[in-house]
Every structure is written in C-alpha cells, then in structure tokens.
Amino acid sequence: MKAAPVRRIDARQHGLTPDRVSPNAVDVTARLQDAGYAGLIVGGCVRDVLLGLTPKDFDVATDATPEEVRALFRRSRLVGRRFRIAHVRYGRELIEVSTFRRAVAEEADERAHSEAGMILRDNVYGTLEEDAFRRDFTINALYYDPQREEILDYTGGLDDLETGHLRFIGEARTRVREDPVRALRAIRFQAKLDCALDQEISDCFGEAAELMGAVPPARLFDEIQKVLMSGQAERAWQLLAGTPLRAALFPGCDPQDRLVSRAMRNTDERIRADKPVTPGFLLAVLLWADYQARLNDLLSCVSPAEARLQAATDCLGEQQQIIAVPRRFSLFIREVWHLQDRLQSRQARTIDRLAGHARFRAAYDFLVLRAESGNGGDGDLAEAADWWTRYQAVGGEERLAMVLERQTLAPKKKKRRRKSRRRRQPDGEAAS
Ligand code: ATP
Numbered sequence: 470m471k472a473a474p475v476r477r478i479d480a481r482q483h484g485l486t487p488d489r490v491s492p493n494a495v496d497v498t499a500r501l502q503d504a505g506y507a508g509l510i511v512g513g514c515v516r517d518v519l520l521g522l523t524p525k526d527f528d529v530a531t532d533a534t535p536e537e538v539r540a541l542f543r544r545s546r547l548v549g550r551r552f553r554i555a556h557v558r559y560g561r562e563l564i565e566v567s568t569f570r571r572a573v574a575e576e577a578d579e580r581a582h583s584e585a586g587m588i589l590r591d592n593v594y595g596t597l598e599e600d601a602f603r604r605d606f607t608i609n610a611l612y613y614d615p616q617r618e619e620i621l622d623y624t625g626g627l628d629d630l631e632t633g634h635l636r637f638i639g640e641a642r643t644r645v646r647e648d649p650v651r652a653l654r655a656i657r658f659q660a661k662l663d664c665a666l667d668q669e670i671s672d673c674f675g676e677a678a679e680l681m682g683a684v685p686p687a688r689l690f691d692e693i694q695k696v697l698m699s700g701q702a703e704r705a706w707q708l709l710a711g712t713p714l715r716a717a718l719f720p721g722c723d724p725q726d727r728l729v730s731r732a733m734r735n736t737d738e739r740i741r742a743d744k745p746v747t748p749g750f751l752l753a754v755l756l757w758a759d760y761q762a763r764l765n766d767l768l769s770c771v772s773p774a775e776a777r778l779q780a781a782t783d784c785l786g787e788q789q790q791i792i793a794v795p796r797r798f799s800l801f802i803r804e805v806w807h808l809q810d811r812l813q814s815r816q817a818r819t820i821d822r823l824a825g826h827a828r829f830r831a832a833y834d835f836l837v838l839r840a841e842s843g844n845g846g847d848g849d850l851a852e853a854a855d856w857w858t859r860y861q862a863v864g865g866e867e868r869l870a871m872v873l874e875r876q877t878l879a880p881k882k883k884k885r886r887r888k889s890r891r892r893r894q895p896d897g898e899a900a901s
C-alpha cells in the first residue's frame with residue numbers, strides 16, 4: 470500500500486472540540502498519553518461527530534498492548550478471541566481500546582489468508598499508519614487527538630466525508646475478497662450517511678455474495694444486527710435487496726415483500742422515538758414468508774400444531790447455517806409466529822391469556838403490520854388487528870363484552886355424543 474503523507478488538521482476548523490466527544494474517551498486518551506503511549510479516538514465516532522451525528526460509542530486506538538492497557542485501567546478487561554481488545558468501563562459507558570494493527574500482506578504470510586484471499590488472521594500489531602490503512606473505508610480511518618486538538622488523516626477521509634463519498638482504502642475488489650462483510654458494511658454506511666457509493670464497490674457485490682458462505686455465522690449476525698438496528702433499516706434493506714447479497718443472506722425472503730419494508734420503516738420510527746426495538750422482530754418479519762411456505766407444505770401431511778413447530782424449526786435451522794441467530798431471538802421469533810394464528814382466531818377462552826402473554830405486544834405489532842401490508846390475503850386479518858387494537862383501548866366492561874361476543878360467534882360443536890366421557894363446561898367447551 471502506498472503511504473501518503475499524513476495530513477494533520479486543526480480539529481477546530483471542523484468544529485471538532487473535545488466537548489463534542491465522550492469525556493470518558495478523552496480521559497482514556499489522556500491517561501494513555503500520560504503513561505507514554507499513543508492514545509487517539511478513532512473510527513466511526515470521529516466520522517459521526519464530524520457529520521454532526523451522535524456516535525453510538527467511542528473507540529480508542531493505542532500503541533500499548535492489550536495487557537498494558539489492562540494494567541493502566543483498573544476498570545478494564547480484555548475481550549475478543551480473534552484479537553484482544555480492552556474494554557474500559559466508566560459507569561454505563563464502555564470505551565473500546567484496541568492496539569494498532571496492520572494488514573498482513575498475502576505474500577508475506579500465506580497462513581493469514583484463505584485460498585480465496587480472505588483474511589484469516591489479522592491480529593498482528595502495527596504502527597499508527599498501518600492501523601489507518603488496515604481499516605475499511607477512508608471515512609472510517611480518521612484519528613482525533615483531543616489533547617492536541619488535531620485530526621490525523623492518512624487516507625483522504627476528510628475530503629471524502631466532505632464530498633459524501635464512501636470509498637475503500639485501496640482496491641475495492643481486494644478489500645472485499647479479504648473480508649466480504651465489508652460489502653455489507655458499505656451498504657450500511659451508504660444508508661446511514663446517505664452517501665454515494667463508488668461504482669467499484671457495487672461491482673464487487675456479486676463476488677461478496679459468493680464468499681459470504683465462508684464468513685462465520687456469528688459475525689454475520691453482528692453485522693446484520695447493526696443494519697437492522699441502525700435507524701436506517703428501510704433504506705439499507707432497499708439497497709441490500711437490489712444486490713446479490715440479499716439472496717446470500719436471506720435466501721427465503723422475497724425482496725419485494727411489502728411486509729418487510731413496512732416493518733423496517735416501523736422499526737426506524739421506533740428508534741427515532743426512543744422506543745424499544747429488537748432484531749428478533751425484524752428477523753421474524755424477514756423469515757415469515759419462508760416459514761409460511763414451509764407451513765403450507767407441511768399442513769397437508771401433519772397436524773397444524775406439528776406443522777407449525779416443524780416449519781419454524783426448519784426455517785430457523787436453515788437460516789442459522791448462514792446467520793447465527795442467538796437463542797433468545799430465535800425463541801422470540803417462534804413465539805411471535807406461533808401467536809399469529811391465535812391472535813387471528815381469538816377463541817374466547819384464550820383471549821385473556823393471550824393479552825397477558827409476554828410476547829403479546831410484539832405479536833400484535835406483527836399482526837398489525839401484516840394487516841397493513843396486505844399480508845395474509847384476506848380482510849379477516851385487518852378485522853382481527855382492529856379488534857385487538859380496540860380490545861387494548863377499552864375498559865374492563867367493554868372488554869368483557871368483546872369476549873362474550875367472540876363466544877357467541879364461536880362455531881358450535883358439530884355433534885354431541887350422548888355419553889361423553891369428558892366432563893363438559895357449561896359453555897360447551899371440553900375441560901382440559
Ligand atoms: P458504527 O457507528 O455503526 O459503529 P463504525 O465505523 O464504528 O460504525 P464498527 O463496526 O464499530 O463501525 O467498527 C469500528 C471501526 O473499525 C470502523 O470505523 C473501521 O475503521 C474498523 N473496521 C470495522 N470493521 C472492519 C472491517 N471489516 N475491515 C476493516 N476495518 C474495519
């Protein structure tokens with residue numbers, strides 16, 4: 470990689486003053502520098518502050534080894550398997566401190582790359598400059614020194630930030646081959662920063678899609694989660710759905726599915742309104758069509774209960790091969806799916822229990838979204854969604870009336886055996 474001279478820019482020229490970044494990140498850099506190490510704020514947080522956005526978190530880069538960082542900060546611990554980084558805790562804020570690393574050239578160490586050129590090892594320490602060049606995009610490789618109030622730009626990131634350009638450091642094809650996840654990151658940043666994508670980058674999506682299968686599923690979950698929870702999920706999905714990455718990541722999902730785009734928009738709005746969101750919900754949406762297709766196939770051979778169970782197991786099981794959905798989310802997804810039928814059929818005796826179910830709210834939101842996007846194909850769905858909206862809005866007496874009304878609507882039992890061995894309730898329901 471040809472090394473350009475570093476540009477040192479007075480950060481105040483860009484309105485970047487220490488009070489715009491986390492005081493805890495400033496403290497980490499100050500303590501590192503006092504101990505004789507380099508300490509710089511780096512990456513997405515510098516980019517976001519320069520764009521006037523609020524960073525999610527602050528990262529610090531240093532030439533101290535993780536062990537040296539650990540020794541310097543009492544409230545720190547080392548994490549990470551692929552490469553070790555230090556987490557320094559300040560109350561609820563975590564500052565991630567990573568040691569400068571460098572990219573290992575493919576020629577220099579063949580063990581560091583797979584045959585396709587994918588990086589297998591990238592835990593080799595390096596200099597500040599090497600650390601800048603191993604990063605993905607120019608706008609993600611800016612360093613801020615809050616003590617000197619200086620920005621360090623090795624890759625032309627400041628210019629790209631000003632002109633709204635997302636550009637890989639180095640050749641796009643090589644960078645995507647080294648790590649196909651970078652293609653997904655390109656889409657995320659394009660949506661988040663509303664910036665132009667180099668043609669060079671879009672040209673790589675096909676190859677990235679082919680290589681996606683070699684990425685550890687746990688890592689793909691992390692990156693997908695960032696896309697879904699970015700507050701720009703609708704836009705990111707639009708972009709993603711137009712690339713071969715969609716089929717590589719969610720083979721069972723229809724890119725035109727209105728339920729998906731509607732749910733993404735809804736999640737973005739919730740994030741803007743500071744309401745709680747979970748990736749489980751959007752994954753339930755993304756996989757819903759596939760689950761339904763499997764369910765329909767299975768219904769012709771097994772009981773509905775068995776079919777639901779099997780369809781969910783198959784659908785989630787296959788998706789897990791690509792993206793490792795943590796168990797708490799896959800359980801959430803199963804429950805939300807399972808509740809759909811029950812919310813729609815509204816059997817009188819189950820209504821109270823349903824409304825008190827831990828996943829009721831999520832399942833209700835899901836039902837409403839399905840109704841709004843015409844998913845389900847009949848007016849019944851809209852009627853059920855409206856019914857539950859009303860049910861939650863009215864007081865106890867009206868609720869009771871609504872339940873009683875459901876009871877009278879319930880289909881009568883077809884035949885009564887004269888001598889039933891099962892005791893019957895006064896309303897004709899079998900006691901269970
Ligand atoms: P966000 O604000 O969404 O967290 P970010 O840029 O901080 O965006 P992170 O995933 O937190 O993204 O990564 C932190 C930094 O690490 C990036 O800014 C980039 O410099 C570097 N980085 C992350 N992933 C890669 C990658 N796959 N290849 C090269 N550099 C990467």
Ligand code: MG
Pocket residue numbers: 512513514525526
């Ligand atoms: Mg980050």
